[in-house]
Amino acid sequence: MTDFHRALHSLGVWDTELPSFDPASAPPEPLPLFHDWFTAAAAAGQTEPHTLSLATVDEDGRPDVRTVMLHDADDRGWHFASHSTSAKGRQLAARPEAALGFYWPVQGRQVRIRGHVTTGTPQEAYEDLHARTTGALASALVGRQSEVLDSPETLAEASAAAWRRAEAEPDAPAPTWTLYVVEPAEVEFFQGDARRRHVRLRYRRTAPDGWTRELLWP
Numbered sequence: 001m002t003d004f005h006r007a008l009h010s011l012g013v014w015d016t017e018l019p020s021f022d023p024a025s026a027p028p029e030p031l032p033l034f035h036d037w038f039t040a041a042a043a044a045g046q047t048e049p050h051t052l053s054l055a056t057v058d059e060d061g062r063p064d065v066r067t068v069m070l071h072d073a074d075d076r077g078w079h080f081a082s083h084s085t086s087a088k089g090r091q092l093a094a095r096p097e098a099a100l101g102f103y104w105p106v107q108g109r110q111v112r113i114r115g116h117v118t119t120g121t122p123q124e125a126y127e128d129l130h131a132r133t134t135g136a137l138a139s140a141l142v143g144r145q146s147e148v149l150d151s152p153e154t155l156a157e158a159s160a161a162a163w164r165r166a167e168a169e170p171d172a173p174a175p176t177w178t179l180y181v182v183e184p185a186e187v188e189f190f191q192g193d194a195r196r197r198h199v200r201l202r203y204r205r206t207a208p209d210g211w212t213r214e215l216l217w218p
Helices: 003-010 030-043 087-094 122-130 134-142 152-168
Strands: 051-057 063-069 072-074 077-083 097-104 109-119 177-191 199-207 210-216
Touching: 030 072, 030 097, 030 109, 030 177, 051 087, 063 077, 063 087, 077 087, 077 109, 077 122, 097 177, 122 134, 122 177, 134 152
Parallel strands: none
Antiparallel strands: 051 063, 051 097, 072 077, 077 177, 097 109, 109 177, 177 199, 199 210
């Protein structure tokens, strides 16, 4: 057995007391429950609960996934941001559908979201970027996300120039920075159980403002 396999087979799952979840008490819409679970994950010490997996589809129909940060979750949907010229930006321009996945192991919880993706206005994108750190602005000013990089030195030079500009011009625009909103068609809440009697509650949108709730087999 290799070191990899020894490490893999030695790992446990949810070596902590898990919270209970009664789906009968869930609200009629998914957003309030997401807010509650997110706040509970942060309070329980979950590392970076605002990180999520974002799945899109490329021009050949192949799935693509990466980790991004949640910027908001409101009545419009779940917000994240990126460059429109990045791989994810190009994929969403061609096929504006996405899936999101949150995993909070400290409480054995997952939230999965699927839906149509829209873009915010340029002003919303500007405000989103400039509400963040200088480092975030510098990174956005570098641009060229997902392009082939010829050397680490090229990145270092571009990053240093972007940092200088971000510090000198804190209001500098990043024209390709785009705010994306996933308008949910389905939202699933998964509560792990030590005896593997996991609770899965799915919300399906059945009308512009209406939802159906369903329990799923684990």
